[in-house]
Amino acid sequence: MSTLFLAHTEADGTLAKAALEALAATIQLATALGTPFSVGLIGDNTGPAADSIAGCGAARFLAVTGTDFAQARYATDAAAAEALCRAAAATLVSVPATSRWNRVLPGVAHRLGGRADTHVTGLDAANGIPSISRWFYRQRMEAVLTRSTRPWLLALEGGIAPAWQGAAGSAAVEAVALTPPATRSHVVGFEAPAADQQTIRPDAEVLFVTGAGWTKKQADGQVKVAAAETLILDFLRLSRASLGSTKSLVDLGGEGQDILPFLSHLNQVGQTGSTPRHAKGLATCCHGEEPHTVGWRFIGERRAISLDANCGWARGKADVLYIADAFAVMAKVNALLV
Ligand SMILES: Cc1cc2nc3c(=O)[nH]c(=O)nc-3n(C[C@H](O)[C@H](O)[C@H](O)COP(=O)(O)OP(=O)(O)OC[C@H]3O[C@@H](n4cnc5c(N)ncnc54)[C@H](O)[C@@H]3O)c2cc1C
Numbered sequence: 351m352s353t354l355f356l357a358h359t360e361a362d363g364t365l366a367k368a369a370l371e372a373l374a375a376t377i378q379l380a381t382a383l384g385t386p387f388s389v390g391l392i393g394d395n396t397g398p399a400a401d402s403i404a405g406c407g408a409a410r411f412l413a414v415t416g417t418d419f420a421q422a423r424y425a426t427d428a429a430a431a432e433a434l435c436r437a438a439a440a441t442l443v444s445v446p447a448t449s450r451w452n453r454v455l456p457g458v459a460h461r462l463g464g465r466a467d468t469h470v471t472g473l474d475a476a477n478g479i480p481s482i483s484r485w486f487y488r489q490r491m492e493a494v495l496t497r498s499t500r501p502w503l504l505a506l507e508g509g510i511a512p513a514w515q516g517a518a519g520s521a522a523v524e525a526v527a528l529t530p531p532a533t534r535s536h537v538v539g540f541e542a543p544a545a546d547q548q549t550i551r552p553d554a555e556v557l558f559v560t561g562a563g564w565t566k567k568q569a570d571g572q573v574k575v576a577a578a579e580t581l582i583l584d585f586l587r588l589s590r591a592s593l594g595s596t597k598s599l600v601d602l603g604g605e606g607q608d609i610l611p612f613l614s615h616l617n618q619v620g621q622t623g624s625t626p627r628h629a630k631g632l633a634t635c636c637h638g639e640e641p642h643t644v645g646w647r648f649i650g651e652r653r654a655i656s657l658d659a660n661c662g663w664a665r666g667k668a669d670v671l672y673i674a675d676a677f678a679v680m681a682k683v684n685a686l687l688v
Contacts, residue, residue, distance in 0.1 A: 353376065353383070371506070390435070394420035414434060427453070443464075466502075596618070620645035654668040
């Protein structure tokens with residue numbers, strides 16, 4: 351069994367937390383298999399990244415280096431990954447499930463005549479046979495599976511192992527020569543929203559979920575979307591929480607209704623949305639329906655605020671349910687946070 355861990359460097363030449371978590375999971379697998387593993391790096395200047403994990407116990411450090419491989423681009427990333435896998439004669443390949451790797455991994459598996467599995471949440475081995483854990487049917491069923499096809503390429507989800515921490519040093523990196531493939535796309539720069547406009551924050555401790563109730567008529571017969579917007583944005587600014595939403599609330603915009611303008615389908619949590627992992631979650635003005643709460647599966651401590659004592663949260667979906675007016679509660683919470 352020849353295991354290869356692949357990572358790409360970030361813009362500043364370092365390895366991201368997701369890469370260090372995947373590295374730690376790969377080390378656990380190699381230990382369970384009792385076989386050595388190698389590291390393959392892709393980037394503009396891979397030396398500092400290799401040095402930062404010099405003490406990880408890898409048998410070999412391989413790298414495809416150069417400005418052509420600095421940016422995420424299918425043609426160059428797939429070619430570099432293929433070259434590294436061939437150089438290492440890898441039978442098992444692990445990568446962090448970044449958008450960059452998720453895009454190329456199935457194509458790389460095809461080029462190598464292997465198979466790829468994505469969304470891997472656990473790695474194990476028994477009697478020299480590796481196995482992976484993976485969730486199905488939107489996180490309702492967990493399967494442990496193995497494959498006989500090699501190479502087997504695995505995209506490891508974030509958070510499945512603590513990020514590798516160990517001694518930096520001087521890694522002996524073997525350069526894998528590769529003529530960059532012909533490309534048609536050129537990266538001219540990045541445009542990113544200001545940090546405060548970015549409401550999806552995977553590293554936040556708290557997930558704050560907004561539901562359609564924020565835009566519904568309130569006790570005085572009035573709709574209070576502007577007040578809701580202020581309360582929600584103030585809470586996000588003060589708490590640095592990540593913003594989630596129910597499907598109903600993000601759909602309302604498409605139906606021409608008054609909606610919170612900073613919400614998009616990217617914020618949607620649930621069966622047809624995301625299943626984020628945060629230590630705590632607070633749902634406000636959502637009903638707690640099953641397809642929505644399935645997205646809460648990996649939230650550590652779940653709390654909800656709803657006016658409806660018969661909502662889904664009351665039937666065991668939340669650890670704590672406050673039967674209260676979310677406008678009043680969040681105004682008080684914000685006042686306490688200032
Ligand atoms: C196949 C399928 C897949 C789906 N996938 C998803 C999914 O991925 N994600 C998702 O979210 N939904 C999904 N849905 C829809 C889901 O079932 C619910 O219909 C939807 O999430 C409900 O949205 P809501 O809770 O925001 O709104 P509502 O059902 O309208 O509930 C609003 C709640 O706000 C409360 N409220 C109103 N004012 C206040 C106030 N001042 N203070 C406190 N509470 C207040 C009300 O009492 C009510 O309980 C799916 C549905 C189907 C059929």
